[in-house]
Amino acid sequence: MCALPKHLRPRWRYLAVEIEREPDASLDRRAFQRALWKAARELLGDPGSADCDLTVMRFRFDETGERGEVIVRVRREEREEGRAALACVSDVGGGPVGIHVRGTSGTIRACEERHLGGRPDSGTETSVPFAGADRPAREQGSGRVDIHVDEQWVGATTLDVETETPDREGRE
């Protein structure tokens, strides 16, 4: 089929999205796309979801990292609806995910250059004193620490672990 003449092609906006997950959760492009479609259908209905036409264009997620960058395409006129649907993606493949739209641009390239690519984030395994014991943890960039406590991950920062002093542990 012929490509449409330029003035008839749909106008797109590209949303630069940062996603965050728990350390041992699995997250891939297909699962994220499915979750996005589901969220859009549930919030906007079939017609609204079709209008938005949310599509994952780029998906960068380090295997060991907790934070990834995604570029999502949305029809320009429906960008606020697209943003709303994105905000309603609360878990992907059974694990909770955090979503933050960093910005929007008119082209994928501008989107990458302006809003993404700032943070190389692959966590390092470590062990930290927390809640009265040494616990396995994963340290991320900019002070984030995820700590494994009682079969669950607790989101913390270096502020929570560094100031742990013997006298505090003694009190507990």
Added chain:
Amino acid sequence: MTEADRDIFYEAVSAHSDSRSTAARLALTAREQGYGGIVLRADPNEGTRLDSASPAEIADAYGIDVVESVEIRTDSPGSASGALGEHRSEHTLVILAGGTEEMNRFAAEEPRVDVLARPMARRGDVDHVIARAAARNGVRIEFDFSSVLRTSGGQRVRALADLRKLRELVEKYDVPYVMSAGAGSHLELRAPRELAAVGEAIGFSLEAVLEGLREWGRLAARNRDLQGGSFIEPGVRVGKHDEQF
């Protein structure tokens, strides 16, 4: 929305001891998403997951305003009243969790309460009497977006219907209100623009959602002023002696 605007949005997050993120992590994430402050809701009986970092340390480290608050959760007005007397002077904000008609009415009629949280949760309902009382006493009613953001199906449909009813009453009686995503972990936080977009999709105006986020900050500033030493009564405060007189 400009950069300067961002600092005035506040979000209230749950910082209970069973929360899956520490207060510091919530603050760090909120700052990145463009919030100027967070309100830590803590249950007086359980304590907070503050761990070793105090609100002041967190505020210093991440450049975000951290507001201490207490969220009273009880089903009897009697014990709520006792808890109010105990915590009112110690915390910047006092939030009362609604969820039954009895508690909603108690909160709306009690000027010492700053915010009536989740009035439509569980078996809760709000009518024109409660809305009018809340407006009269300056009790902020909370619009809680947690069900919109994190549930689906029938549960979400009921939550949306409740939000609509509450919105209509709040508009009709001009009740002050606050907005929140009801986040219990840093992964559940959403930025102001995202919440506004969700609000628009479910019938709120963009400005109404942002206004609800600003209201937390305004409320905190007002209470800090009242609790600071210089306030005596409306229009009267302790000031510096003016040389001219």
